[in-house]
Amino acid sequence: MSLADGVFFLIAAFTLAAAAGVVLSSNIIHSALFLILTFLGVAGIYFTLDAPFLALVQVLVYAGAVAVLIIFAIMLVMSTPAHQSNRFQPNRVTLFLGTLLAGLLTATLVYIGLITQPALAPVGPSGADMIGILANLMLGRYVVAFEAAAVLLLLAVVGAIILARGVEEK
């Protein structure tokens, strides 16, 4: 096992432990904070895959912004006391459906892992050029999709502001 493999397994174990914390903790705020650790672990895996740009965007968007949004939403809508806000309540139907879903997902992932070749894509030049390649793809070949997504997000932001403030009546 090389050093890179060791680092990968270390980060993977950290990510899984944090993800288990999200599910198992009975306080929903703790779950949200564990979720941040999970995001950071995923960012670490991106780093080991030689994709620093993706890793940093993961940190900025998910761990920095989305997590804060989640915590704010929880704080605003929480009605039960914090320490029992995320309790595990076993129920046959939910238990069955959850196990089924998790089993299907695991089976799919294992199946994909078995039928595909280990190297999915040729690894391009590492380091500085990657951001340039990404930028050229986004603003060249996929510019329409990129701009469409941008306009959609802008519309969503404007819509959210209008919903929150209400229309001024004259």
Next chain:
Amino acid sequence: MERLILDIAHLLVSWLTGRGMAPVWADLLLLLLQWGTVLAIVTLNVLILIWLERKVSGFIQERLGPNRLGPFGVFQTIADTLKLLTKEDIIPTQTDRWIFKTAPMFFIIVAVMLYAVIPMGQDMAIVDLSAGLLFFISVGALSTICILMAGWGSNNKWSLLGAMRSVAQMISYEIPLAFSLLGVVMITGTLNLGEIVKAQDKVWFFVLQPLAFLTYFIAATAELNRGPFDMPEAEQELTAGAYTEYTGMRWALFFLAEYTNLVAVSALMATVFFGGWQGPLLPSWIWIIIKTYLIMLVFMWLKWTFPRIRMDHLMSFSWKVLIPISLINIVITGIGIKFIQGMGW
């Protein structure tokens, strides 16, 4: 002199590998040593900075500041540190213990991580990351969560109010912060901080990007929660906000982390807008220290000169003034680059 620190590092690595150590482990050991040095410099520097802050505030408010312990009161902060170390660590019974305990630790970890990418001299960044500037912005964004953790974990309404203010403020000011740096990135075409410094050998970017520099400076003050944007702490109305329930060393860790952030942001500002380690005569690692300290003095000057801004004014200033200005700056920079390319300069 210029290569002094690099030479020491190379000597150490070659000595270790010469004695039969695998190069990987020697590099790891060097990395540990580098982080240890950063930690030592950060903690010792805070002693100087707090003394300087008190002296500057005293000078601005026409009083003496600390003057009892040692010449000009230089030992005052050491005495304060000893006091904080020996104080009882009080954890109120109704707090969310884990969050309360870990918040200051995460805060200081995030603050120290910022130093990974800053070039502290020619070729002297700990990690020469291709997306160094992005690393600084995204890791800096994590400190929001640590303050939120402190405010929530304290289970105190003032603390939570302070944390909420801090999050609202930091998330709003992150946008002009990142946008103002984009102008520089457009000119250099790289996110690597070393390359950005090398691109400034003729002219510093604060000359080419004055609007970006101003927006960055204001947004950075807000990101650091420093006066006149220190709404999250606001001693007089929120009784120190998120830090109210903290005592002893846990509180001191927050203080340490805030000054660590201040040094990091000032060093980044020196790197991006003031030519980083470049300068005549003196070695590069002395130039970055001089520039960082000058910028920190300006931060202190601002803090003790301006009164605190009201919360709603603060937010509308970011959304209605700073973000439009930084967007206009991006457009102007883009047109300028095209114009210069078209003229064939």
